Amino acid sequence: xxxxxxxxxxxxxILTLRLPASxxxxxxxxxxxxxxxxxxxxxxxxxxxxxxxxxKLKGTRIIGDIMSPAVPEEDWDVLK
Numbered sequence: 001x002x003x004x005x006x007x008x009x010x011x012x013x014i015l016t017l018r019l020p021a022s023x024x025x026x027x028x029x030x031x032x033x034x035x036x037x038x039x040x041x042x043x044x045x046x047x048x049x050x051x052x053x054x055x056k057l058k059g060t061r062i063i064g065d066i067m068s069p070a071v072p073e074e075d076w077d078v079l080k
Contacts, residue, residue, distance in 0.1 A: 015032065
């Protein structure tokens, strides 16, 4: 199965997909979803996703080292 992800603009509610010449399928499935949180790049047609954190995290502060394990490696049973 070959999958192609493409983000494009609609013109008068008409969707136009340009497939590469190497795409040889005779039947395809098209799923259309709105993309409200992306910004189109005019240079190469790729999209940059702008994600927002959950409002539930408002006011949250990170204290300490979040990259190191919470317990020493010697205490990990899975490594024994």
